[in-house]
Amino acid sequence: MSDEIDTDMIEESLIVIDRACTEFKKSVLVRATRERDWQARHKADNVVVSFDAVRYAGHRRTKDLMLVELNELCQKLEQTIGWSCVNRPFDAAAYEQALETVMLAQGAVYSALGIFQPCHKLFPGMGLRT
Numbered sequence: 001m002s003d004e005i006d007t008d009m010i011e012e013s014l015i016v017i018d019r020a021c022t023e024f025k026k027s028v029l030v031r032a033t034r035e036r037d038w039q040a041r042h043k044a045d046n047v048v049v050s051f052d053a054v055r056y057a058g059h060r061r062t063k064d065l066m067l068v069e070l071n072e073l074c075q076k077l078e079q080t081i082g083w084s085c086v087n088r089p090f091d092a093a094a095y096e097q098a099l100e101t102v103m104l105a106q107g108a109v110y111s112a113l114g115i116f117q118p119c120h121k122l123f124p125g126m127g128l129r130t
Contacts (some may be wrong), residue, residue: 005063009112013105014058020101021051027094040088043080047098050076063113070106074099 025048032040050073057066077099084092 005114006112009108010058010066013108013112014055016105016108017051017054017058017102020098020105021048021055024048024051024094024098028091031091032088037088040091043083047073047076047080047095066109067113070102070109073102074106077102 024044029041029044029048032038032044050069054066054069054073057069077095081092081095081099084095
């Protein structure tokens with residue numbers, strides 16, 4: 001890990017994550033509330049809580065906690081995508097879009113912190129060769 005941290009990139013990543021949360025709320029959370037599907041609303045609320053945890057850790061400038069919260073947010077989104085594919089397939093695309101956005105922001109945060117982690121979403125057609 002590098003000692004120099006690119007705080008501007010982290011701030012931009014937090015803005016991207018915040019926008020992803022806003023879009024997620026507009027689509028999934030509003031629809032679940034309007035349709036009175038409380039199970040879907042509960043799942044969406046859990047994802048929003050994870051978004052909030054990432055934002056809180058980012059604003060507190062706790063880089064280790066932010067990395068943990070980003071990882072947990074990605075895991076929560078992946079789990080909820082699986083649930084959504086079975087129970088609410090029309091919401092799965094919104095969950096997938098949020099996950100893709102968060103994973104790109106996560107790659108930017110790792111880069112800003114000087115940590116190497118391959119981001120496969122940046123180069124989807126390029127395979128890893130050993």
